[in-house]
Amino acid sequence: MSLMDISKIFSLLQPKEEDEDNEQCQALNRAVSSDDAALLSELLSQENYRRYINTRSGWGIPVTPLRTAAALGHLRCLELLLEHGAEIDCLDVKAQTPLFTAVSGKHLDCVVALLKAGADPNGSQYNNCSPVLTAAREGDVDVLLELLRFGAEVDVRPKVPDWASNATACRGPLYISAVYGHLDCFKLLLLHGANPNYNCTDEKMLARIKQPKTVLEMCLRYGCGVEYIQLLIDFGADVYLPTLIIDKTTKQNEAVVLLLKERVCPKTLMSQTRLAIRRYLSFTNKEPAIDSLDIPLILKNYLKHVTSELTK
The missing domain is CATH 1.25.40 (Serine Threonine Protein Phosphatase 5, Tetratricopeptide repeat)
Structure with missing residues (x-):
């Protein structure tokens, strides 16, 4: 491919500066990219900028300002965009929501802000992956905890056709x-x-x-x-499900x-009782439900698997 061909491709991807609408979109994204919350606030105070708050712009893969803020971890800009009505679960071309990009970037404060504002903790149904799968793969226990606290599906699986x-x-x-x-x-x-x-x-x-x-x-x-x-x-x-081939190794x-x-x-009666009680409790609110039980603290901790004082 010649240099001229490459230049032509990039010229097609590059935003047209003469387009007034695009200039306003670019101004919002530049303010977010530079983490300039003061400038962003000033722009959003003007209707001719605010109406482009959910418009995608930028090189290559156009994105909304909220998606940019989430991907870069710029919390104050993200909060300003949400305060001014940014669409919280808008999708990019990969069907990724701002929450998904915040999780991928390990930006815990942005993840919490998006969840509190009503973001879907499961991400997009059109994306093969999900925020929970991403956090589990990356080992980000703090992000994973917030997703689960806000009702994310704990047994979510990769989306594949039947x-x-x-x-x-x-x-x-x-x-x-x-x-x-x-x-x-x-x-x-x-x-x-x-x-x-x-x-x-x-x-x-x-x-x-x-x-x-x-x-x-x-x-x-x-x-x-x-x-x-x-x-x-x-x-x-179920310890009887795996088929084990036992050898000397x-x-x-x-x-x-x-x-x-x-x-x-066989399991002890105490262990079986713990399993039975935990199965009875709501999956999404187990800890608050356990805390509300009228039982000694040592038993509450046992139900939460946070003590070794009792024999399993």
Whole structure:
């Protein structure tokens, strides 16, 4: 490709400076990009600028000012745009919402601001990924906690067409946090009601997959530490689901030994009671619901899996 051809392509992508509307859009985006909240406030006080608050502009992939603020982590600009009526769940060409870009950028303050303003914690239905999947992959436990607090789907899965269903469809946040070694995220997901067996809870889809793998099997396959196996056991995973091939090597594996022990030793009544109570409580409000119970603090902590004082 010649230099002339390349120049022509970039000229097509470049905003036309003579376009008055585009100039106003560019002014808003420049103010946001430079994190100039004072200038942005001045511009938004004028109707001829404010009416372009949701207009996409910029090189290559046009984006709204709110999307720019979320991607760069410019909190004050983001708050100003929301105060002046910016569309909170507007999509870019990748079907990503401002919240998704804030999560990807690990901008916790922007994530919280968007969620408080009413952003959909699950992102866009048209995007194959989701904020929760992204936070679980990156190991960003603080962002993940906020998403779950605001009602994000804990067992969300990658969006694939029915005809393309495969084992990947079962690889939700719990699976991802395990294979990437993010133990804090793994436990947080379980605390918020993640299914300890399969991330995918759609029985029809599971039936279409030739050999769906449990989270427990995947933890063993990827050599996750014994802590992961113990958490799955504590949160009620079916220890009889994985088909284990035991040889001289795997017999020495601490995680496998723990699993085999669990298969022959029944759970204590106390552990079974904890599982039953947690299943009864609402997934999205477990901690407040536990705190409201008229029981001793030590038992509340046991229900929250935050104490080692009681025998499991």
